[in-house]
Amino acid sequence: GENVEQHPSTLSVQEGDSAVIKCTYSDSASNYFPWYKQELGKGPQLIIDIRSNVGEKKDQRIAVTLNKTAKHFSLHITETQPEDSAVYFCAAFLLGNQFYFGTGTSLTVIP
Amino acid sequence: EPEVTQTPSHQVTQMGQEVILRCVPISNHLYFYWYRQILGQKVEFLVSFYNNEISEKSEIFDDQFSVERPDGSNFTLKIRSTKLEDSAMYFCASSGLAGGLEQYFGPGTRLTVT
Numbered sequence: 001g002e003n004v005e006q007h008p009s010t011l012s013v014q015e016g017d018s019a020v021i022k023c024t025y026s027d028s029a030s031n032y033f034p035w036y037k038q039e040l041g042k043g044p045q046l047i048i049d050i051r052s053n054v055g056e057k058k059d060q061r062i063a064v065t066l067n068k069t070a071k072h073f074s075l076h077i078t079e080t081q082p083e084d085s086a087v088y089f090c091a092a093f094l095l096g097n098q099f100y101f102g103t104g105t106s107l108t109v110i111p
Numbered sequence: 112e113p114e115v116t117q118t119p120s121h122q123v124t125q126m127g128q129e130v131i132l133r134c135v136p137i138s139n140h141l142y143f144y145w146y147r148q149i150l151g152q153k154v155e156f157l158v159s160f161y162n163n164e165i166s167e168k169s170e171i172f173d174d175q176f177s178v179e180r181p182d183g184s185n186f187t188l189k190i191r192s193t194k195l196e197d198s199a200m201y202f203c204a205s206s207g208l209a210g211g212l213e214q215y216f217g218p219g220t221r222l223t224v225t
Contacts, residue, residue, distance in 0.1 A: 032212050036154075043115075043202050043216035044154060089154060093212065098167050101154040 002027040004092050006102030013080050014110050021105045023090035024072040030100075032093040033073045035064060038104075039086045047088075048075070080109045113137045115217035117203050123223045124193055132188045132220045134203030143186045144204040144214060145178065147171070154202065160186065193224045 003026040013019045025033075031052040036044035050057045050064045050073065057064050061080075066073040077084055090102040116135045124130050136143050145157040158168040160178055177189045186205075190197055200221050204214040 034213070036216075041218075043204075043218045046213060046215065049213065091154075098156045098159065098169065099214070100156070103153045 002030055002092050002094060002100040004090060004100045004102045006090050006105060008105060009103065010106045010108075012108045012110060015080060015082060017080055019075075019077045019080055019084070019107055019109075021075045021088055021090070021107070022072060023074070023092075023102050024070075025092040025100075026071065027092070027094055028068070028071060030092040030094045033064070033066060034091050034093070034099075035062075035075045036089045036091065037086045038089060044089055077107075080107075082109050082111050085109045115203055115205055115215055117201075117217040117220050119220060120218070121221045121223070123225065126195055126224055127192050130190050130193055130222065132190075132201050132203075132222070134186045134188075134217055135184050136186055136203065136205030137207070137215060138184070140205035140207040140215075142166075142206040142214075143178075143180070144206075145188045146202045146204065146216075147199040148202065148219075149199045157188070157201075190222075193222075195224050198222055198224045 006023045034049035035047050037047045038044045048062050048064050050066050061078045063076040085108050087104045087106050089104050091099045093099050118133045143160040146154050148154045156169050158172045159166045175191045179187050200219040202219045203217040206214045
């Protein structure tokens with residue numbers, strides 16, 4: 001099956017700085033890579049995703065990049081705000097199979 | 112904005128008892144999922160359900176687990192004889208798209224087995 005690794009496990013940044021979270025996957029056939037934000041006591045919320053035929057996708061302050069050759073993808077948050085503080089999970093999906101989640105990154109934005 | 116709902120928010124049960132966790136997916140979605148998250152750990156896939164049958168299941172989803180869509184709106188997860196290690200957050204998710212992409216998660220049910 002697929003193995004997804006995520007780094008770092010914790011990340012603290014000053015408000016206004018950028019945050020980058022990286023994930024690697026093992027199965028080159030995985031073709032969909034979502035990112036989820038999980039706030040305390042809530043379910044994961046889809047914030048951005050990318051498919052294997054695209055190298056980069058941006059939505060306001062959030063962007064995701066995908067390097068299929070190296071089998072890694074990253075979440076970039078610019079101009080961080082305190083409300084960005086949460087746990088972020090990456091995932092990889094193999095069509096016809098299932099989602100495999102990373103271990104999560106706890107992001108703290110310091111005002 | 113439509114959302115996935117789950118009940119109860121917290122369930123406490125004794126080891127060996129049966130529990131049923133309930134979910135109401137987004138109304139026009141076709142694919143339904145259950146995940147679990149043990150405290151402080153990653154989200155783990157349990158099962159996916161489409162067209163009234165299981166389409167994928169993980170090795171966690173053994174004979175003690177079952178899923179059902181008893182009517183047009185509810186999607187349930189049953190654990191027949193709970194074990195201590197079943198204590199976790201259980202999330203339901205749904206997707207409207209072929210292949211199960213863009214999943215939307217419910218708020219979860221915290222299951223505590225004592």
